[in-house]
Amino acid sequence: MKFMHTKLPEFIEKLRTAAIKNLGENSIEIKGLESLKTAKMQSLRTGRIESAVEELAMDKDISKIEVIVMPRVPETMHTVIIKGIDMNGESRKAILEVINIIHPTEEVETYDCLEVEDRRPPLGKH
Amino acid sequence: MAVINVRVIKAGAGPRNEVPLNIAFVDKKDIIAANVSDEVVIHAIAKEINGPTGINIFDMDAVTTTSDGIMVEGAIVKMAAADMGKVHKEFGILEMEYMEVTDELIAEEPHMLQWKKSFEGRKLFRGPNPNKKLIPVHNAVMTGRAVNNNSATEMMNVITMEEILLPILGQLEIMKDGKILIGSTGEVISVGIGMTVAEKYGRVFPTRQFKAGETAHGSGEFAKTLKKHIPIIAASKSVLAGYILKALKIGMIPGLHIGCSPAVLAVAKAFGSDIAIDNISEQAAAELGSVGITMDSLRKCCPKLSEQEIIEQADKIIPGVDAPVLLNSDEIVTRLLLNI
Numbered sequence: 305m306k307f308m309h310t311k312l313p314e315f316i317e318k319l320r321t322a323a324i325k326n327l328g329e330n331s332i333e334i335k336g337l338e339s340l341k342t343a344k345m346q347s348l349r350t351g352r353i354e355s356a357v358e359e360l361a362m363d364k365d366i367s368k369i370e371v372i373v374m375p376r377v378p379e380t381m382h383t384v385i386i387k388g389i390d391m392n393g394e395s396r397k398a399i400l401e402v403i404n405i406i407h408p409t410e411e412v413e414t415y416d417c418l419e420v421e422d423r424r425p426p427l428g429k430h
Numbered sequence: 431m432a433v434i435n436v437r438v439i440k441a442g443a444g445p446r447n448e449v450p451l452n453i454a455f456v457d458k459k460d461i462i463a464a465n466v467s468d469e470v471v472i473h474a475i476a477k478e479i480n481g482p483t484g485i486n487i488f489d490m491d492a493v494t495t496t497s498d499g500i501m502v503e504g505a506i507v508k509m510a511a512a513d514m515g516k517v518h519k520e521f522g523i524l525e526m527e528y529m530e531v532t533d534e535l536i537a538e539e540p541h542m543l544q545w546k547k548s549f550e551g552r553k554l555f556r557g558p559n560p561n562k563k564l565i566p567v568h569n570a571v572m573t574g575r576a577v578n579n580n581s582a583t584e585m586m587n588v589i590t591m592e593e594i595l596l597p598i599l600g601q602l603e604i605m606k607d608g609k610i611l612i613g614s615t616g617e618v619i620s621v622g623i624g625m626t627v628a629e630k631y632g633r634v635f636p637t638r639q640f641k642a643g644e645t646a647h648g649s650g651e652f653a654k655t656l657k658k659h660i661p662i663i664a665a666s667k668s669v670l671a672g673y674i675l676k677a678l679k680i681g682m683i684p685g686l687h688i689g690c691s692p693a694v695l696a697v698a699k700a701f702g703s704d705i706a707i708d709n710i711s712e713q714a715a716a717e718l719g720s721v722g723i724t725m726d727s728l729r730k731c732c733p734k735l736s737e738q739e740i741i742e743q744a745d746k747i748i749p750g751v752d753a754p755v756l757l758n759s760d761e762i763v764t765r766l767l768l769n770i
Contacts, residue, residue: 378521378572379565404567408588409518411574427520427564 309344312337322354323369326361336373348430352423377427378407432464434471436766437604439663441481441587443762444612445755448661450592451576451585452483454766455604457490458507466770468508472523474768476512482576484585485510488605492553493545496598497583497634498689499627499642499682500673501544504602505555509582513574520564522573526581527559527631538638540687541627547680556629557581560636569633581633595619595657598633599665599673604759608669612762615662616752617654621717622691624653643685643706645714653717664751667744671697675737678703685709692723693748700747702734721749 310318316334323332337343353371360366384401414420437455454475461471472485487508494505510523517523529535531554536542545554557569558581565571570579575589583601586593595615603610624647628638640646647653664670674697677688684694685706695718698705707728710718715725740747 377564377566379568379570381567406568406570406572406577406579406586406588408575408577409521409572411514411516411518412589415514415574 308347310347310350312340312343312345315345315350318350318354319357319371322357323361326358327367327369331361331367332357332369332371334371334373346430356423372413374410374413375407376424378409380405380407432466432770434460434464434474434768434770436475436768437763438479438766439604439762440764444661445757446661448594448612449762450590450594450661451587452479452481453585453594453596454479454483454485455601455763456485456487457605458487459490461487464770468525469517469523470770471768472508472510472512473517474770475766476510476517476573477515478766478768479512480515481513482574482587483512484576484578484582485512486578486582486601488602489553489555490602490605492555493549494555494598495541495627495629495633496673497623497626498691498694499541499629500677500688500694501541501549502599502602502673503549503552504598504605505553506582506598506601507555509571509578511571511573511576511578513576516573518571518573522571524558524563524565524569524571526555526557527562529554529556529631535630539627539629541642541677541682543687544677544680544682548676557631557633557636559631569636583633593660595623595660595662595664597662597664599670600663603665603669604663604763607759607763609666609756610759610762611662611664611666611751611754611756613662613664613754614752615657615660616750617658618692618721618750619662619664620654620657621647621721622693622750623657624648624717625689625691625694625714627687627689642687642689643709643714644711645717647717648713650713650716651720654720658752662751666756667748668741671741671744671748674698675701675740679737690714690718692718692721693750695723695728696748697740699728699732700735700740700743701737 386399388397439453441452443449486506489507490504492505508525531545569581575587577586577588624645626640628641682688684690684698
């Protein structure tokens with residue numbers, strides 16, 4: 305999978321670089337990945353997102369970039385691990401549960417944009 | 431040019447301003463008369479209201495079931511969510527599946543005998559076909575801040591995170607310009623909504639997951655708190671009693687054919703109907719017990735009331751809804767005339 309996926313820190317760095325080289329330091333804010341510690345990001349889309357960041361960063365009317373990552377399908381299913389830990393810090397028991405989370409759709413982030421260009425492929429395609 | 435009359439409850443309406451988003455109710459007959467598609471009407475409502483909105487389209491000649499398996503007249507056939515003048519192109523609209531009632535269906539779902547005995551010939555709609563929807567689990571639609579969930583019986587603004595429960599009978603009373611009960615869901619209904627029946631393409635579950643006598647909650651003492659503080663718009667208890675009695679009179683047994691919700695149990699007990707107490711699961715019994723309905727109390731004899739007495743005394747007999755306010759629906763429903 306080495307060539308198919310991008311490490312999370314590398315993904316963030318690529319987007320930062322694409323903005324900063326055109327707009328300078330502190331010109332990009334990335335939201336929505338705060339709770340991820342480790343992840344492999346889809347390389348194919350990483351290149352396209354880098355390219356989109358650069359495209360907007362090169363626009364003379366734009367001075368700052370926000371990148372917001374939110375669920376493409378606005379219901380996500382999560383495993384919940386409930387762990388019981390003893391006095392010595394050892395995990396004694398875990399109960400696995402599931403929770404489905406409903407999210408807003410992208411309109412809550414794009415409502416103030418003069419233009420929205422949707423480059424997402426249909427669901428099920430890369 | 432046609433005019434479609436849409437019933438709308440505006441965000442902030444209600445005795446305590448508890449409605450968290452706009453709610454629009456449309457009669458399918460009006461859409462057919464206007465010779466337009468459901469989608470045209472949904473998009474027109476979205477543009478006109480221009481804020482977070484749940485939109486439900488009704489076939490008032492069809493039938494559906496409550497979560498506890500009581501068959502009622504009128505059904506939601508399509509649900510939508512809109513916001514900022516838009517309807518999400520992938521997740522904004524979902525239709526309920528038309529269900530043919532066959533002997534096989536009745537054999538699998540004994541509460542469907544109500545159709546055969548009381549509603550034969552009427553179209554049946556409950557939830558959507560899971561193969562026709564993109565949201566993986568919930569029967570939900572969403573656009574921006576607006577979420578319309580559980581086959582259009584629960585709506586929320588997902589940014590303020592305020593929610594409202596809209597049991598089907600309350601919505602049908604709004605469509606009939608009848609009376610509605612508005613209040614907080616409370617502990618009894620929190621427990622009751624878990625007492626489902628097993629249905630294919632059900633309002634909440636797409637497969638036959640929880641049978642009569644079981645609970646979908648399975649959370650003991652915690653079940654009563656799940657929806658306790660959420661506002662609810664329900665039908666008057668006399669209307670609810672009437673439908674429950676209709677099911678009981680044709681031999682539906684709570685805990686066996688229909689769900690063992692507190693409302694069903696209360697009417698069955700008052701009417702002297704059989705209750706399949708031994709078929710009520712331990713988990714369901716624990717949840718019922720947490721709101722004061724013990725298996726021992728169900729076994730105790732009590733004076734039998736007539737159908738008329740139960741309907742007249744429904745407010746005393748059927749528990750549920752905290753701080754209830756009974757309103758004529760036109761006290762909170764406004765009319766939107768759509769020119770299409």
